[in-house]
Amino acid sequence: MDERTGKILKCAACILTALYFGAAVLAVAGMAVLRSDRLQAPEQPIDFPHTVHVGQLGLACTYCHIHVEDSPEAGVPPLEICMGCHRSVAVDRPEVRKLIRSYEQKKPVEWIKVHDLPDFIYFSHKRHVRAEVDCSACHGDVAKMDRIKRVRPLRMGWCIGCHRALGASTDCATCHL
Amino acid sequence: MFLSVANFQGRSRLPLIEDPATIDLLQVLIFFLSGFHFSAAGLLLGGTAVSLALRHLGGTPARTQWAVALLDRISPGRVFPFLVGLIAVLAFAGFHLLQPTPLYDTRFWSLLFALLFVGLGLLLPYRALVKSRVRPSAWETVLGLAAIFCLGLAYFLLFSTIGLLVRPEKWLHLSLVPELLFSWHGTARFLEFILLSLALAGSVLLGGRYKEMNPPRRGGATLAFLCLILLPIVSLFHLHTLPDLALSVDVFLVSALAMAAAGGVCLLLIAFFKSSVGGAGGTVLFSLLGILLLWLGGDFLERGNAMAPEAIAMGIPALPKATEAGEPEKSPEKEADPGAAVFDRVCKACHRFDRKVVGPPLNDVLPKYRGKAEALKSFIANPVKVDPEYPSMPDLNLSPEEISAVVDYLLEMSGEGR
Structure with missing residues (x-):
């Protein structure tokens, strides 16, 4: 091939290669943006630290999460449970003052649900708790979390893996009603 | 079969290394040991595959010479392959000192290594046969393929196992569901390794x-170019299949x-194709080693993210109970001591x-209530501030039965007979 064509080809090859790798780098950046907001510990309306309540004070999970053993929905505790202590404990702290304000205004705290499943999934907390699945199997070591963070994928493959290992039902209708 | 779950407590089994400076040093050492191992092993694996291809495609004396030259350059001496294996064992041992995880027991690792x-080891007779004959013999082909197969399988298992480390939720179930070993991101890592090796x-x-000079050099450059073109696709696939927990900026x-x-x-490489510049080989080789180290570094970062302490700790689920199919578990029995139950729940x-x-x-506090159960009950029913050093005790809305039970429990614990 003559020199000019060679040079053009060379440029074209370089340009194409550069474009290709540039597109790949952009794809990585896109992925970084799209996946960055998943699950990392969201900021809650009240900065409730499990490290203090579970880690230092040693509260059992069921002290606050009272319905895990008898309801499909785990739920978050009613403010009465918080006020049981915080009526008089640490009332000078700003986060506790937020709590007291919510209680006095009879407004529930709008917690951001971290362990959220799609609406088409039926997940019964009480069945899992009664099967003696430890809380940390799905929620991780909550005592070490300043802010609650999801540390399990909560995807079907993970659920099925545990169901198969422990002999629970893997029938579709168990979860997909 | 290969897994010893019973030993797993969700904590490090070896508390010997707790000094952060030692841990950091060990991490760096393991990183460079692994870097050396994967580079050398990649060269050996890729070089063997390419030499085998060269021997069979055309089979001219010239290509035999290229194959021999390639094998000589990737494996200086007979001891080298075993040194590479030894480095792998050292890196593995170091890693296990740092982070013992309940993945597989000694049997599995012995088989893998x-x-x-x-x-x-098979590389040595293969190399000897390549050097001794002009035409490839059946034995040489068999040995070469066997070496590639063994190494390929070993690395596939290794990368699958490494891939398991970013999925702590799988660890407990490995013994019952062995196919949990395999994962898309582990397979993608293996494919990246193959591409880098070639x-x-x-x-x-x-x-x-x-x-x-030209034919083998152009052949080598083409191979490197093609592998590098495929690399971003596999890397993107790997990133896509990683669990969320392993990701970070x-x-x-x-x-x-x-x-x-x-x-x-x-x-x-394109510049080389156009004008056959000399010395490109060295630059390309060192750049590839740099890419390999980056690739390995990414692996270390993913693991660091995914093996956070709050993610690794997990409850041991109970073994399956022999219940009737489909029958849900009954409610848990009430505690034998209702007073202790109230205490644990409330106090x-x-x-x-x-x-x-x-x-x-x-x-x-309790000694002053000895023999005065009623006083204690009425205090708990209507707590008042007693000691200015402590916050007031809140009213806990306990029923009279609960108060009675917990008072019995408290006085018993304080040493008073009933």
């Missing part, structure tokens, strides 16, 4: 000295850097017997 050493072999060909950054570096090497938030938590230690 045996497979690795067999594969590495690219490394191509760069060694590129840098060699031959009677006719630095993982993406390292991946992007590796891709950009691969792009740079491709441009260099323990603020009180312990032996120390201050929120309220005073009960061992200090």
